[in-house]
Amino acid sequence: MKTFASLLLFMLISSVLFAQENSSLDKEKLFDYYQNQKYAEAAIYLKSIYGEDISDVIKLSQLGYCYLMSGNTAEAEKYYAKANTIKPNNLPTLFSLASINWRRGNADKAKLYYGEIVKIDSNNFTVYKLLADILTTKDSLRSVYLIKANKLNPTEADVAYDLADVYIGLQKHAIAYKVLNITIDADSGNIILKKAILPVANFLKKYDEVILSGEKILQVDQDALVIKDVAKAYYFTKNYDKAIAKFKLLETLAMQNEATLYYTSLSYRALKNYPAAIAYTKRTIEEGISTNTSNYYALLGLVYEESDKLALANSAYKKGLEFKAEPNIYYRLALLYDLKYKQIKQASKYYSLYLKSKPNPIKDKDEIKYVKSRMEELKISD
Structure with a gap:
């Protein structure tokens, strides 16, 4: 533009x-x-x-x-x-009107003007690129315009990047690789495209290419995504020591995740370093569990309880405690056993655990007051 x-x-x-x-x-x-x-x-x-x-x-x-x-x-x-x-049908005027409406948030009017340009000049690369920019990723026409633009100018980087992303989403990695590779051949210094092709090349098992290109990128840019792609390529070529070194580099950048910890564990296992494999497997499990999992089970239990499915509520609450000992879950279990099951001994256990779990003295003051009062009524010492 x-x-x-x-x-x-x-x-x-x-x-x-x-x-x-x-x-x-x-x-x-x-x-x-x-x-x-x-x-x-x-x-x-x-x-x-x-x-x-x-x-x-x-x-x-x-x-x-x-x-x-x-x-x-x-x-x-x-x-x-x-x-x-x-x-009518003056290209500069139509381009201007389309651009103005796009800038003002009138996407539909902008598309109409760009559509008029296409009728006049069906091989206008710029208008297809701009039409693709206007449309959301969920709009099927976006891929049509990107394909047309890429066909007219296969070496344009922005279009190639966006089109490759579409193909990846459609699990057409081979086509995405081809689209990116053509553009990279025309612009060998485009680091953005070289980064984009790494996960595609990994998927296509072009591991040596990933390592060669990725290591060159890492000499000038310690990008976490590039490190991960190179580490995975080392793993799949059974160069486990280098894979571990790269995965641990992600940890120093605080960019590890469930997948990278999992591959680190697998690498240690392949090297028969079982203590390290066990340690990283445990970390993988911890990483894969959301900090909110216990709250989700607490909510599930509450819904079950409110729909009179007490056994399922009980199971959900206790499952939540496996992930984190939340005061709220102890409180719900205490009420369940006290008011629903009429099992005073079990209720006393969970009332006590509730107080010991250190509920928030301000936020949970009403619940704390109730529990203490109820325990006194039941003549249960905390």
């Missing part, structure tokens, strides 16, 4: 510089406004010369451009729309 804007500016300046000789327009003054990016002042000046009733497309476009560049998109649209009415 920057190239288009520059071209449009050149056309507008040219139209001014080569205007009719009897024009009262001060060309040097207007050119100075453009050079110093004083577009609002340029618009005011042009209106003072052209007046309000303008029917010349070039003059309307000049004013539209000045308002657009000054940030006044509402006025810009007014002038471009009038120019489009007088002279």
